[in-house]
Amino acid sequence: MMPTLTKRNWRVIAQQMEQIVGKSGVVWTPEELLVFECDGLTSYKQRPALAVLPRTTEEVSRVLALCYREGLPFVARGSGTGLSGGALPVEGCVLVVTARMNRILAVDLDNRQVVVQPGVINNWVTQAVSGAGFYYAPDPSSQSICSIGGNVAENSGGVHCLKYGVTTNHVLGLKLVLPDGEVVDVGGRVPETPGYDLAGVFVGSEGTLGIATEITLRLLKSAESIRVLLADFAAIEEAGAAVTAIIAAGIVPGGMEIMDNLSINAVEDVVATDCYPRDAGAILLVEVDGLAVEVEAASARVEALCLEAGARAVRTATDPAERLKLWKGRKAAFAAMGQRAPNYYVQDGVIPRTKLQFVLQQIELLSEKHGYPVANVFHAGDGNLHPLILYDGRIAGELEKVELLGGEILKLCVAVGGSISGEHGIGAEKRCYMSDMFTPADLETMQWVRTVFDPKGLANPTKLFPTPRTCGEAARAESTARFPTVERF
Amino acid sequence: MMPTLTKRNWRVIAQQMEQIVGKSGVVWTPEELLVFECDGLTSYKQRPALAVLPRTTEEVSRVLALCYREGLPFVARGSGTGLSGGALPVEGCVLVVTARMNRILAVDLDNRQVVVQPGVINNWVTQAVSGAGFYYAPDPSSQSICSIGGNVAENSGGVHCLKYGVTTNHVLGLKLVLPDGEVVDVGGRVPETPGYDLAGVFVGSEGTLGIATEITLRLLKSAESIRVLLADFAAIEEAGAAVTAIIAAGIVPGGMEIMDNLSINAVEDVVATDCYPRDAGAILLVEVDGLAVEVEAASARVEALCLEAGARAVRTATDPAERLKLWKGRKAAFAAMGQRAPNYYVQDGVIPRTKLQFVLQQIELLSEKHGYPVANVFHAGDGNLHPLILYDGRIAGELEKVELLGGEILKLCVAVGGSISGEHGIGAEKRCYMSDMFTPADLETMQWVRTVFDPKGLANPTKLFPTPRTCGEAARAESTARFPTVERF
Incomplete structure (x- = not known):
C-alpha cells in the first residue's frame, strides 16, 4: 500500500500542495521535517515524506483529495502531545498538521457551545469563556499545549472526567473531511440528533476516519464552589477503600486521584509542594465542586469517610491558590519521574474500580518479576491506571523489556474485565x-x-x-x- | 427486495423457525398476527408474514441466519410502545419479538451495572436494584411497559434526561446479533474502551443494524433527597424565561417540564390533580435532586428565580406521595388528550433552548393556519418539544392534514438549528x-x-x-x- 514515489514525484506533489495551502504551508526538507518525526511517544520515530499545514476546511478537503487521487497515506497531527504514537508518521506519508487551524469560530454562550478549529489549544476554550462563568470540562494533563483536534482523535480524558465525562461527552457536532476529500457534518447543535451517532464513532477514532475541521463543543457553567481534599494514608489499600466508600456514599467528586509513595517522593524532590507526606503509602486527592452548600456538606462527608478508611490526616483547600498547591504535585507527576530514571514508560489501563486492590498487588509482583520500579499515579474514581515504568533507555534492549512489562499490565487489565486504554489511545503503541x-x-x-x-x-x-x-x-x-x-x- | 414467497414457502420457513425457537415461539396465523401489525404509532399498520419469539442469543442468531440465507427482511419488536413506527412490520417480514427475552442476567452493584436481555421492561431494572439504593436513569413515560431493547433502538429519553442523559449515556456494552447471524460484542464493562464506539452507533439505530441480545446498563445511586416544585405562570413565555434563568444560575435540575393551558385543563379533566391551576398560561415542574443540603439550597434558588420570572405561586413537595401528585398530571398528559379529541398526533422536535419563545409563537401560528389545536407538553430544560396535535381520525383525510402540520413544526425545529427527533426516533413516520x-x-x-x-x-x-x-x-x-x-x- 505504501507508495514508492521517487524524489521527483514528491517534488511534484509538494508543488501541488503549495498551490492549495501556499508556499509557507508545505514543509519537505529533511531538516525541517525532523520536528514532525514523533509525537509524545518519543521512542517511536518516522519522518514523513512531507508536511502540509492547511488553514481551512476547503484546504484540508483539497489536500486529502490530492492524497486520494495519488494513493498517498496521510496522518493528521495536532500539537503532537499524544502518548500512543497516534500522530506518528507512517513511511511515505503526507503529514497534515492542524497548527494553523487555530481559530475559535463561534461562541454561543446562550446555548453553551463553541465552534473551534482543530488546532485550537484545549486551554484556550476555557480562557475564551471563563470571564462569562463557563469552562470546557475535559482536562488532559497536557491541556496547556494539546489541541482539541487531538483530543477528539484520542477521546481524551483528564482529572475531571470522573464527574463530567471524557471528550466524546462534550462534542456535539463535527465537520469532517473524509479521506476522499468529501465534507460531511455529523452530530449537530442540539444534544440529540436522529440517525447513527457518527460523531460518536469519529471521537476516539485516532485519525483513521478523516480529519475534523470544525468541532462544536459543549460548555459547562463554572461551579459556584470548589474544594480540594488531600488525604494521607499509610497504605495504598486504605486509599482505595476510601475511594470505594466515597462512591458508595453517592458522592461523585469532580476528580479523585491516587499517587503512591514512589510518585509522592519523585514529586516532592522536583516541585517541593510541601503538602505530600513523604512517608505516606499513598495520598488521595479529592476535588468536590458544586453549589457552596453542597460542597460544604460533601467535603465534610469525604473527610469523614477518608478518616474512617484509615487516613492519618486530611487537609482541605478552598481558595484557588491553596487548591492549586495541592494539585501541583499531581500535575507534575509524570515530569517529575525524570528525576528518578532517564526514561519512563506510561501505561493507560482501565479496570473495574472494585479490582483496584488486586490489580495494584499484581502490578507490584510484575514490577519485582521484571526488575523495573513502577510508580502508580491514577484516576482512582474511574479505575483508570497510569503505571509509570522507570528505566534507562540508553541501554540497548531496555525499551523492549519495559514494553513487555507494560503489555503484561495491559493483559492484567483485560483479564479483570477492564480495557487497554482509558484516554491515551491505541495508536502505534498498543495495536x-x-x-x-x-x-x-x-x-x-x-x-x-x-x-x-x-x-x-x-x-x-x-x-x-x-x-x-x-x-x-x-x-x-x-x-x-x-x-x-x-x-x- | 421484498421476497415474494408463496404460502407454501412460508410454511417451510415457519417450520424451520419452529426448529429453532420451539412451536410456541412461532406465530403465523393471520388472527394471531393481528396484535403485531402496529406499534404505538397506531395510524400505520402492516401485518408481518410471521412472528418469532426467541429466548436466547443463540436462537436470535439462528433466526437471523435463516432470514439471511433466505433473503427475508426482519423487524425487531420489544413491547411495541414506540411512537414513530420503528417496530412497524414491513411487507413479507419476519417479526422478531423479544418478549420472552425478559431476564435480568447479572446484577453487579459494586461496579454499578446490570446485564439484561432486551425484553426486560425499563421499570424492572430499577425495581431490581432500588432496595440497595440504586436506579436506572432513563425514564420514558412508557417506562412501566416499554422494553430496554426498544429503549436502546430508539435511544429513549425521559423527564430526567436533562441531568442524567439519554439511553446512550447509560449503555456500557452490547452483545449484538448482526443481520447475518454473527454475534459480536461492542463496548464493554468499563466506560472507556478503545476502537470505534460501535455501542454508540447501535444505540439509536432503530433496528437497522441488528438485534441487541444482552445489554449492560449503568446504574446510578438514588439521590439522598428529591424535591419537586410546581410554578404557576400567567404566560408561557414567563415559564420559558424561568427555565433560562435556572440554567443560567448553574443549576441542573433532575427534570424541568412545561405544560401549557390546554394540557393543564385536559389533565385536570381526567386525573384531577387539583394542583394544576386551570387559569395558568403554563406550569413549570422542576425536580431538584442530590444531597439534602444541596436540594435545600437549589430549590430555594429555583423558587426565587421562578418568582422573579413572574410566577404567581410556587408549590413545593418533598415527601414521595406529594411529589408523585405533582408529577401525576404530567405523566398522564398524553393519555388525557383522549378527552379533548378522538385522536392526537405527537411530535418530537428539539430546539436550542434559547429559541423556545419564538418556536412556541410559530407553533401557535401554524396551529391557527391549519385549524387544529396544539397542546404543548415538553422537556423544557433540553428544548425537547412534544406538540400534541388534536384531531378526529374518523374523518377521512384528517391524518394526512395533521401530518402536514406536524411536518411544518419539524421543519421549523430544523430551521432554528434543532432536530427532528429528541427521543421518539424517525422510524416509519419521519424518514x-x-x-x-x-x-x-x-x-x-x-x-x-x-x-x-x-x-x-x-x-x-x-x-x-x-x-x-x-x-x-x-x-x-x-x-x-x-x-x-x-x-x-
Whole structure:
C-alpha cells in the first residue's frame, strides 16, 4: 500500500500542495521535517515524506483529495502531545498538521457551545469563556499545549472526567473531511440528533476516519464552589477503600486521584509542594465542586469517610491558590519521574474500580518479576491506571523489556474485565494488544466501519488495529486477512 | 427486495423457525398476527408474514441466519410502545419479538451495572436494584411497559434526561446479533474502551443494524433527597424565561417540564390533580435532586428565580406521595388528550433552548393556519418539544392534514438549528424529513455504515432513511441511488 514515489514525484506533489495551502504551508526538507518525526511517544520515530499545514476546511478537503487521487497515506497531527504514537508518521506519508487551524469560530454562550478549529489549544476554550462563568470540562494533563483536534482523535480524558465525562461527552457536532476529500457534518447543535451517532464513532477514532475541521463543543457553567481534599494514608489499600466508600456514599467528586509513595517522593524532590507526606503509602486527592452548600456538606462527608478508611490526616483547600498547591504535585507527576530514571514508560489501563486492590498487588509482583520500579499515579474514581515504568533507555534492549512489562499490565487489565486504554489511545503503541480485548469478529466489524470512511485505507494506516506486518502472529493476521478493499464510489 | 414467497414457502420457513425457537415461539396465523401489525404509532399498520419469539442469543442468531440465507427482511419488536413506527412490520417480514427475552442476567452493584436481555421492561431494572439504593436513569413515560431493547433502538429519553442523559449515556456494552447471524460484542464493562464506539452507533439505530441480545446498563445511586416544585405562570413565555434563568444560575435540575393551558385543563379533566391551576398560561415542574443540603439550597434558588420570572405561586413537595401528585398530571398528559379529541398526533422536535419563545409563537401560528389545536407538553430544560396535535381520525383525510402540520413544526425545529427527533426516533413516520436535516453526503455516509452491519438491507428496511419509494421526490431519491449493495463476505 505504501507508495514508492521517487524524489521527483514528491517534488511534484509538494508543488501541488503549495498551490492549495501556499508556499509557507508545505514543509519537505529533511531538516525541517525532523520536528514532525514523533509525537509524545518519543521512542517511536518516522519522518514523513512531507508536511502540509492547511488553514481551512476547503484546504484540508483539497489536500486529502490530492492524497486520494495519488494513493498517498496521510496522518493528521495536532500539537503532537499524544502518548500512543497516534500522530506518528507512517513511511511515505503526507503529514497534515492542524497548527494553523487555530481559530475559535463561534461562541454561543446562550446555548453553551463553541465552534473551534482543530488546532485550537484545549486551554484556550476555557480562557475564551471563563470571564462569562463557563469552562470546557475535559482536562488532559497536557491541556496547556494539546489541541482539541487531538483530543477528539484520542477521546481524551483528564482529572475531571470522573464527574463530567471524557471528550466524546462534550462534542456535539463535527465537520469532517473524509479521506476522499468529501465534507460531511455529523452530530449537530442540539444534544440529540436522529440517525447513527457518527460523531460518536469519529471521537476516539485516532485519525483513521478523516480529519475534523470544525468541532462544536459543549460548555459547562463554572461551579459556584470548589474544594480540594488531600488525604494521607499509610497504605495504598486504605486509599482505595476510601475511594470505594466515597462512591458508595453517592458522592461523585469532580476528580479523585491516587499517587503512591514512589510518585509522592519523585514529586516532592522536583516541585517541593510541601503538602505530600513523604512517608505516606499513598495520598488521595479529592476535588468536590458544586453549589457552596453542597460542597460544604460533601467535603465534610469525604473527610469523614477518608478518616474512617484509615487516613492519618486530611487537609482541605478552598481558595484557588491553596487548591492549586495541592494539585501541583499531581500535575507534575509524570515530569517529575525524570528525576528518578532517564526514561519512563506510561501505561493507560482501565479496570473495574472494585479490582483496584488486586490489580495494584499484581502490578507490584510484575514490577519485582521484571526488575523495573513502577510508580502508580491514577484516576482512582474511574479505575483508570497510569503505571509509570522507570528505566534507562540508553541501554540497548531496555525499551523492549519495559514494553513487555507494560503489555503484561495491559493483559492484567483485560483479564479483570477492564480495557487497554482509558484516554491515551491505541495508536502505534498498543495495536497488537487489541486482539487481547476484542474477538476477530469484533475487530472485523470495526474494520468494516473504517472502509466506509476510508475505502483506500489512507487515513493513519497501521494505527489502532493489529496487522500482520506490525503484530506478526498468524492468529492476529487472520482477523484482517478477510478484510478486502471496498471502493466507495 | 421484498421476497415474494408463496404460502407454501412460508410454511417451510415457519417450520424451520419452529426448529429453532420451539412451536410456541412461532406465530403465523393471520388472527394471531393481528396484535403485531402496529406499534404505538397506531395510524400505520402492516401485518408481518410471521412472528418469532426467541429466548436466547443463540436462537436470535439462528433466526437471523435463516432470514439471511433466505433473503427475508426482519423487524425487531420489544413491547411495541414506540411512537414513530420503528417496530412497524414491513411487507413479507419476519417479526422478531423479544418478549420472552425478559431476564435480568447479572446484577453487579459494586461496579454499578446490570446485564439484561432486551425484553426486560425499563421499570424492572430499577425495581431490581432500588432496595440497595440504586436506579436506572432513563425514564420514558412508557417506562412501566416499554422494553430496554426498544429503549436502546430508539435511544429513549425521559423527564430526567436533562441531568442524567439519554439511553446512550447509560449503555456500557452490547452483545449484538448482526443481520447475518454473527454475534459480536461492542463496548464493554468499563466506560472507556478503545476502537470505534460501535455501542454508540447501535444505540439509536432503530433496528437497522441488528438485534441487541444482552445489554449492560449503568446504574446510578438514588439521590439522598428529591424535591419537586410546581410554578404557576400567567404566560408561557414567563415559564420559558424561568427555565433560562435556572440554567443560567448553574443549576441542573433532575427534570424541568412545561405544560401549557390546554394540557393543564385536559389533565385536570381526567386525573384531577387539583394542583394544576386551570387559569395558568403554563406550569413549570422542576425536580431538584442530590444531597439534602444541596436540594435545600437549589430549590430555594429555583423558587426565587421562578418568582422573579413572574410566577404567581410556587408549590413545593418533598415527601414521595406529594411529589408523585405533582408529577401525576404530567405523566398522564398524553393519555388525557383522549378527552379533548378522538385522536392526537405527537411530535418530537428539539430546539436550542434559547429559541423556545419564538418556536412556541410559530407553533401557535401554524396551529391557527391549519385549524387544529396544539397542546404543548415538553422537556423544557433540553428544548425537547412534544406538540400534541388534536384531531378526529374518523374523518377521512384528517391524518394526512395533521401530518402536514406536524411536518411544518419539524421543519421549523430544523430551521432554528434543532432536530427532528429528541427521543421518539424517525422510524416509519419521519424518514422523509431526514433530508431536511442532513445533506445527501451526510445521509450517504450513514447508509454506508449500515451496509457494514447489514449488507443485504434486511434489518428493518425502509425505516429511518428516506427512500424513493416512500418519499417519492427525485432529489431525495438521488441520495440513495448511488448506494450499492455491498456483500460483506
